[in-house]
Amino acid sequence: MVKPNNSQKEQLDDLRKLVIEIMQDMDVWKDHELDALYNIKLGVLRKNATQRHGVTKWQKGVSESELSFETLDSIELHPELLNQQWNAYAAFVLHHEFIHALGFRHHNSLFRKLEYSWPGVNAGEIGPKFTEFLRRKTANWLWVCKDCNSEFPRKKPSNGKYKCRKCMTILVDVKLN
Numbered sequence: 780m781v782k783p784n785n786s787q788k789e790q791l792d793d794l795r796k797l798v799i800e801i802m803q804d805m806d807v808w809k810d811h812e813l814d815a816l817y818n819i820k821l822g823v824l825r826k827n828a829t830q831r832h833g834v835t836k837w838q839k840g841v842s843e844s845e846l847s848f849e850t851l852d853s854i855e856l857h858p859e860l861l862n863q864q865w866n867a868y869a870a871f872v873l874h875h876e877f878i879h880a881l882g883f884r885h886h887n888s889l890f891r892k893l894e895y896s897w898p899g900v901n902a903g904e905i906g907p908k909f910t911e912f913l914r915r916k917t918a919n920w921l922w923v924c925k926d927c928n929s930e931f932p933r934k935k936p937s938n939g940k941y942k943c944r945k946c947m948t949i950l951v952d953v954k955l956n
């Protein structure tokens with residue numbers, strides 16, 4: 780895990796407080812002990828991660844039946860989520876990781892029900908936007924469709940292997956500086 784710097788630490792703690800306070804008002808959590816969430820070690824993912832927005836880690840070698848607050852290692856969020864503009868989505872992601880921490884390991888239908896009890900943010904829309912934002916930030920290449928001008932920022936060139944889904948035209952590589 781990447782150690783958060785002081786300002787990241789402060790932002791993570793503020794976000795944690797916000798999320799726990801909202802959870803305390805949510806029906807689905809009213810029978811759960813949420814105070815332990817204040818003790819979880821929070822960290823940040825590596826900056827160049829693009830697919831993962833958050834992760835819950837248990838201590839090494841812990842088996843499925845031993846997952847609990849005691850065997851929890853840390854929760855890590857993507858550092859870009861700590862920018863103000865992503866605050867609403869960051870809260871949704873931390874809530875997602877807190878659901879794992881509360882003992883719901885798998886993304887099954889119960890998990891999704893808990894996750895989407897979260898008020899306010901339509902993460903189904905914001906999640907892909909955040910992924911796209913990260914891809915643009917770390918891209919070395921644009922894959923361009925010459926027919927509809929769609930651009931797909933990526934780390935590697937497409938080398939003629941990918942087509943535009945809309946037009947079925949082979950995408951062209953443009954190198955970014």
Ligand SMILES: [Zn+2]
Nearest residue numbers: 875876879886
């Ligand atoms: Zn998850």
Ligand SMILES: [Zn+2]
Nearest residue numbers: 924927943946
């Ligand atoms: Zn196209």
